[in-house]
Amino acid sequence: MHAEIVSIGTELLMGEIVDTNxxxxxxxxxxxxxxxxxxxxxxxxxxHMAEVLGRAWGRSDLTLMTGGLGPTSDDLTRETxxxxxxxxxxxxxxxxRYLKAQFASYGIPMPENNIKQxxxxxxxxxxxxxxxxxxxWWVERDGKIAVAMxxxxxxxxxxxxxxxxxxxxxKNRSIVMVTKTWKTFGISEGGLNEMLAPLFVSKNPSMGIxxxxxxxxLRALATxxxxxxxxxxxxxxxxxxRNVTGQALWGVDDETxxxxxxxxxxxxxxxxxxxxxxTNGLLASTLAGAPGSSEWLRGGIVALGRSGLSPxxxxxxxxxxxxPASAQTAEAMARAARERLHADVGISITPVASDxxxxxxxxxxxxxxxxxxxxxxxELRYPSRLMMLRERTxxxxxxxxxxxxx
Amino acid sequence: MHAEIVSIGTELLMGEIVDTNxxxxxxxxxxxxxxxxxxxxxxxxxxHMAEVLGRAWGRSDLTLMTGGLGPTSDDLTRETxxxxxxxxxxxxxxxxRYLKAQFASYGIPMPENNIKQxxxxxxxxxxxxxxxxxxxWWVERDGKIAVAMxxxxxxxxxxxxxxxxxxxxxKNRSIVMVTKTWKTFGISEGGLNEMLAPLFVSKNPSMGIxxxxxxxxLRALATxxxxxxxxxxxxxxxxxxRNVTGQALWGVDDETxxxxxxxxxxxxxxxxxxxxxxTNGLLASTLAGAPGSSEWLRGGIVALGRSGLSPxxxxxxxxxxxxPASAQTAEAMARAARERLHADVGISITPVASDxxxxxxxxxxxxxxxxxxxxxxxELRYPSRLMMLRERTxxxxxxxxxxxxx
Numbered sequence: 001m002h003a004e005i006v007s008i009g010t011e012l013l014m015g016e017i018v019d020t021n022x023x024x025x026x027x028x029x030x031x032x033x034x035x036x037x038x039x040x041x042x043x044x045x046x047x048h049m050a051e052v053l054g055r056a057w058g059r060s061d062l063t064l065m066t067g068g069l070g071p072t073s074d075d076l077t078r079e080t081x082x083x084x085x086x087x088x089x090x091x092x093x094x095x096x097r098y099l100k101a102q103f104a105s106y107g108i109p110m111p112e113n114n115i116k117q118x119x120x121x122x123x124x125x126x127x128x129x130x131x132x133x134x135x136x137w138w139v140e141r142d143g144k145i146a147v148a149m150x151x152x153x154x155x156x157x158x159x160x161x162x163x164x165x166x167x168x169x170x171k172n173r174s175i176v177m178v179t180k181t182w183k184t185f186g187i188s189e190g191g192l193n194e195m196l197a198p199l200f201v202s203k204n205p206s207m208g209i210x211x212x213x214x215x216x217x218l219r220a221l222a223t224x225x226x227x228x229x230x231x232x233x234x235x236x237x238x239x240x241x242r243n244v245t246g247q248a249l250w251g252v253d254d255e256t257x258x259x260x261x262x263x264x265x266x267x268x269x270x271x272x273x274x275x276x277x278x279t280n281g282l283l284a285s286t287l288a289g290a291p292g293s294s295e296w297l298r299g300g301i302v303a304l305g306r307s308g309l310s311p312x313x314x315x316x317x318x319x320x321x322x323x324p325a326s327a328q329t330a331e332a333m334a335r336a337a338r339e340r341l342h343a344d345v346g347i348s349i350t351p352v353a354s355d356x357x358x359x360x361x362x363x364x365x366x367x368x369x370x371x372x373x374x375x376x377x378x379e380l381r382y383p384s385r386l387m388m389l390r391e392r393t394x395x396x397x398x399x400x401x402x403x404x405x406x
Numbered sequence: 407m408h409a410e411i412v413s414i415g416t417e418l419l420m421g422e423i424v425d426t427n428x429x430x431x432x433x434x435x436x437x438x439x440x441x442x443x444x445x446x447x448x449x450x451x452x453x454h455m456a457e458v459l460g461r462a463w464g465r466s467d468l469t470l471m472t473g474g475l476g477p478t479s480d481d482l483t484r485e486t487x488x489x490x491x492x493x494x495x496x497x498x499x500x501x502x503r504y505l506k507a508q509f510a511s512y513g514i515p516m517p518e519n520n521i522k523q524x525x526x527x528x529x530x531x532x533x534x535x536x537x538x539x540x541x542x543w544w545v546e547r548d549g550k551i552a553v554a555m556x557x558x559x560x561x562x563x564x565x566x567x568x569x570x571x572x573x574x575x576x577k578n579r580s581i582v583m584v585t586k587t588w589k590t591f592g593i594s595e596g597g598l599n600e601m602l603a604p605l606f607v608s609k610n611p612s613m614g615i616x617x618x619x620x621x622x623x624l625r626a627l628a629t630x631x632x633x634x635x636x637x638x639x640x641x642x643x644x645x646x647x648r649n650v651t652g653q654a655l656w657g658v659d660d661e662t663x664x665x666x667x668x669x670x671x672x673x674x675x676x677x678x679x680x681x682x683x684x685t686n687g688l689l690a691s692t693l694a695g696a697p698g699s700s701e702w703l704r705g706g707i708v709a710l711g712r713s714g715l716s717p718x719x720x721x722x723x724x725x726x727x728x729x730p731a732s733a734q735t736a737e738a739m740a741r742a743a744r745e746r747l748h749a750d751v752g753i754s755i756t757p758v759a760s761d762x763x764x765x766x767x768x769x770x771x772x773x774x775x776x777x778x779x780x781x782x783x784x785e786l787r788y789p790s791r792l793m794m795l796r797e798r799t800x801x802x803x804x805x806x807x808x809x810x811x812x
Contacts, residue, residue, distance in 0.1 A: 022447070301705070308704060
């Protein structure tokens with residue numbers, strides 16, 4: 001089964017919002033063994049919608065649509081599907097009753113506009129949306145499937161997980177896609193590509209290589225009949241990649257620097273506190289988002305500039321001797337965070353300085369660690385062009401702490 | 407001139423990264439008076455690329471491509487353009503010299519793979535990329551333009567701003583698009599749509615309505631010959647929208663809650679400190695990202711749970727009497743942040759509790775303010791389904807403080 005995603009909405013073409021829905025659906029399809037071939041965005045313009053949906057219905061086994069199911073006059077997904085399939089829309093009484101009941105539960109009468117959310121065509125059935133007013137459409141005819149889902153990401157994700165994915169799994173039992181991802185830090189994309197060139201010739205599993213803030217990722221994708229068959233195809237790649245990447249390999253699949261750090265801290269029974277004067281809260285929010293963080297994270301401090309450090313217990317004499325942008329201050333920040341917040345381990349990030357000037361100066365920053373009183377630091381240097389600066393810095397800080405914890 | 411964006415890369419279809427490039431380009435095109443009609447994503451599969459690029463070249467005045475310009479064997483954008491236009495690729499000596507010099511400056515020999523980054527076709531000229539190894543292609547033939555730009559967002563944005571946008575502005579002097587956005591909080595999308603229904607009939611300017619974490623936005627888009635003509639068309643809408651939305655209107659165009667707060671604090675000569683135990687650093691990072699924040703932001707504290715509050719000066723007796731999730735604690739947090747960090751104003755966010763249960767419980771949280779010792783708070787309640795919870799909470803906190811500052 002091969003699929004196509006159509007994201008609908010003029011706001012997508014105005015650059016006002018990023019279309020995260022199609023990325024979400026794209027990441028879900030491999031789990032069902034469905035190959036995604038095409039993704040399009042289209043405005044609310046009815047002619048353009050009809051052109052895109054007509055082509056999708058013609059060439060793809062499965063068309064997944066998001067957006068355009070709202071009550072306003074520019075929500076035209078239902079009308080366009082009806083037109084492309086040459087079917088008539090009608091008001092479904094059950095849906096209308098349900099919709100009116102939903103508005104009654106908010107204590108407001110249903111606006112006249114919303115009646116279109118209670119329509120269907122003969123080839124469509126309803127897909128429940130318990131957390132919004134827009135039900136989805138499941139359209140099936142001539143051996144093809146089209147599914148229209150609402151645009152708000154939370155409604156879409158829930159409808160996908162509870163309704164659409166289970167039905168598709170039922171339909172597509174014969175093919176499975178198995179993937180494995182290896183995550184490295186410290187080797188360039190081109191370098192890794194050359195070192196592993198023979199692997200990239202293979203068609204099944206196929207290999208991909210991607211630059212990310214936390215390093216270079218390799219991904220193998222096997223299209224097979226069973227999960228075991230896929231694992232067997234990927235196993236020799238795993239051996240080869242581990243051989244070649246060595247110490248640069250820090251994780252696989254869903255592992256992140258913060259999830260690995262979370263496991264290590266939990267295993268050691270250690271708690272952590274953070275202080276940052278460079279990454280504006282990204283260190284704290286990354287740690288807070290890690291699994292079980294409420295168990296081991298004692299808190300984070302976002303300090304700004306020289307005067308922002310001493311109120312949090314960074315000694316005045318360290319600041320005076322070395323300045324806020326120094327390795328010594330990084331260590332003092334890690335210690336202050338650890339002591340202030342009663343943690344076993346402190347981590348800090350502070351900018352050091354820029355070398356060079358002009359278009360692409362070298363950025364430097366220092367990362368401080370304090371593990372039960374044992375202080376250390378590392379320094380990062382990179383041309384600023386290599387940066388998604390904050391994300392990369394936080395990833396390196398967490399991988400650095402992981403190494404400190406052994 | 408109407409345009410099409412084609413984002414290239416198998417990783418986009420695997421859902422591994424969100425395609426922010428097409429959203430960026432989409433937001434830039436209106437400033438040049440260029441109408442974006444189509445957006446597609448396509449994998450590295452050469453047949454699929456040729457199909458998409460062939461259609462784009464056929465139907466669009468301007469095709470903007472991103473990605474597939476790297477050195478690896480699955481970077482096929484150049485090859486596909488050559489195929490679609492029926493032209494031969496050749497190695498350009500100047501480009502090759504430049505590329506070798508770039509690698510020399512990194513202190514490494516140029517990998518053999520990279521030679522393809524020095525190729526052109528007769529209809530293509532080079533677009534400079536001083537911060538990466540992949541130069542762009544500017545292709546012009548038969549009155550049509552196609553531009554191939556690199557995938558890494560920082561390289562793309564720079565190439566766009568310095569090279570591509572200026573050339574396109576030159577070509578498209580006759581049409582201008584003028585937009586205005588109004589930002590409201592506290593009226594529903596459907597409600598605003600009904601209140602302003604007559605405005606949505608107009609074709610030029612056309613109106614759009616969008617739900618965002620900071621409320622409902624209205625956008626007018628006028629396609630005209632001069633900027634003044636556009637402003638004149640939009641002026642009557644401005645009067646009508648201000649009339650109808652009243653107090654719910656909090657900003658226009660690029661204004662954000664944090665930019666408005668930044669202006670207010672700067673105008674009052676006030677400094678700010680923040681403490682959050684609900685939003686995991688988003689309050690701090692939003693404030694740190696506001697214009698001139700180093701002038702007025704004294705720092706942020708990310709506290710976790712009950713034990714995370716007292717180390718930052720939230721009094722034990724307040725925590726004992728009211729618990730960490732209370733309006734009293736919110737006020738005490740704002741005061742502690744203000745006092746600890748020597749600021750004029752403190753702001754805080756703390757969760758209160760969940761009402762109800764099951765699928766869609768009501769979330770509550772308290773926001774505390776302390777303006778030079780004058781404490782106050784506000785409480786938020788909302789069904790969790792309405793949430794991009796953290797973003798919405800931070801936006802409301804900042805708009806709430808703005809009101810406190812008068």
